[in-house]
Amino acid sequence: MACGCSSSTSFDLFSVRNYTKGVVKKFDRARKHVCFKRSSHSPDAFLNNGVKASSPEVLDPKKDTRRTIQLPNLFQLVADDLHLLNKNLKSIVGAENPVLMSAAEQIFGAGGKRMRPAMVFLVARATAKMAGLRELTTNHRRLAEIIEMIHTASLIHDDVLDESDLRRGKETVHQLYGTRIAVLAGDFMFAQSSWYLANLENLEVIKLISQVIKDFASGEIQQASSLFDVDVELEDYLTKSYYKTASLIAASTKGAAIFSGVNSSISEEMFQYGKNLGLSFQVVDDILDFTQSAKQLGKPAGSDLAKGNLTAPVIFALEKEQKLRDIIESEFSEAGSLEEAIDIVKKCGGIRRAQELAKEKAALAIQNLQGLPSSPFREALEEMVQYNLDRIE
Numbered sequence: 001m002a003c004g005c006s007s008s009t010s011f012d013l014f015s016v017r018n019y020t021k022g023v024v025k026k027f028d029r030a031r032k033h034v035c036f037k038r039s040s041h042s043p044d045a046f047l048n049n050g051v052k053a054s055s056p057e058v059l060d061p062k063k064d065t066r067r068t069i070q071l072p073n074l075f076q077l078v079a080d081d082l083h084l085l086n087k088n089l090k091s092i093v094g095a096e097n098p099v100l101m102s103a104a105e106q107i108f109g110a111g112g113k114r115m116r117p118a119m120v121f122l123v124a125r126a127t128a129k130m131a132g133l134r135e136l137t138t139n140h141r142r143l144a145e146i147i148e149m150i151h152t153a154s155l156i157h158d159d160v161l162d163e164s165d166l167r168r169g170k171e172t173v174h175q176l177y178g179t180r181i182a183v184l185a186g187d188f189m190f191a192q193s194s195w196y197l198a199n200l201e202n203l204e205v206i207k208l209i210s211q212v213i214k215d216f217a218s219g220e221i222q223q224a225s226s227l228f229d230v231d232v233e234l235e236d237y238l239t240k241s242y243y244k245t246a247s248l249i250a251a252s253t254k255g256a257a258i259f260s261g262v263n264s265s266i267s268e269e270m271f272q273y274g275k276n277l278g279l280s281f282q283v284v285d286d287i288l289d290f291t292q293s294a295k296q297l298g299k300p301a302g303s304d305l306a307k308g309n310l311t312a313p314v315i316f317a318l319e320k321e322q323k324l325r326d327i328i329e330s331e332f333s334e335a336g337s338l339e340e341a342i343d344i345v346k347k348c349g350g351i352r353r354a355q356e357l358a359k360e361k362a363a364l365a366i367q368n369l370q371g372l373p374s375s376p377f378r379e380a381l382e383e384m385v386q387y388n389l390d391r392i393e
Helices: 013-031 071-093 098-108 115-131 138-162 173-177 179-198 203-224 234-260 264-291 312-318 322-329 337-347 350-368 376-390
Strands: none
Touching: 071 115, 071 138, 071 376, 098 179, 115 138, 115 234, 115 264, 115 376, 138 173, 138 179, 138 203, 138 234, 173 179, 179 203, 203 234, 234 264, 234 312, 264 312, 264 337, 264 350, 264 376, 312 322, 312 337, 312 350, 322 337, 337 350, 350 376
16 A cells, blocks of 8 residues: 655645646546536536636745745734724624624634635735725625624534534533524524625625525535445535535635626636635645644544545545445444544545645635736735645645
8 A cells, every 4th residue: 555644745835836737737637537517606617617727827936935824924914804804793793682692702702713704805905906996895894794604603503513512612602502592593693694695785796605505505415415425426525515615715705806896707716716725725624634633623533534524535545445445334333443444544645645636726726816916915815825735734
């Protein structure tokens, strides 16, 4: 068996861009063997990323891009925007019900990276100059608030489904108030975000964000119906990852571009950027489930596998090792079988191939930014891609 230890290769931004040409060739070959829907927004159309193979390499090779990237530094450019968002989040939920307000306080007060609204602001500011805007619009800010509410609602429901007791170091809503209140709180937040969405009065954005809420449910159903399924295909995994993670990020970045008033080709590239970055993020998260300690993860290592959720590293390893298939089909009935399965995934190259997949998606995301003018905001969007890959160095 080939060694599948985590690669020590430095995933710097320069190598990601240089990798892109080979990625496009791989994806062109793959198109010949798999049938995909042609809609660029279809979760099945993962190979149709709107990437131009001839897009120029624009990074100055003399520039040092190997520095450690931290999210707070990336988001410093939009720190004032995020401060205003944090101020508005609790009040925007509404004060009609004390329990719902308390639940909102519990979630929003727990902090979090605010990555999705930050990306709304970064894309908004990266595209605003193209459309002659000097400042963000009210719709930009409301979109960021809606996106964070939708994300928070999904977390509340995820904690119920996963029976999680802690979220960001604090007790979860269902742990404090019970499952019934948690489900209703998540439903209320989805409904409230939909109401604010309708008031944006932009049909394209309304359709875009409404699809995300549908995608969340589709992703959960797909995951629940494929537990311990050793015949799951990589494309099934990517579709589920799109539904559960990338759909919201893609809608965030495209919605921001739409409200900047740029042309449809640029807003479509922003959609593709968010989709590819979201998929890369999910693959990296799934790699970390095998490579980080329980203390780092905040949960037992291999917990997704233990629940029967087969992610990219497992799917790749299953192609090489029959014993892994047998162990998973037994649902880890024997003592020590989970640990053995994790060891097989690492030794059979599952981690290495998942790293390659994350890097492919990252390379496509970089390509999607090529139509934006140079600016600190575009650079931050590029560095977001590198930040993600740095997590698996």
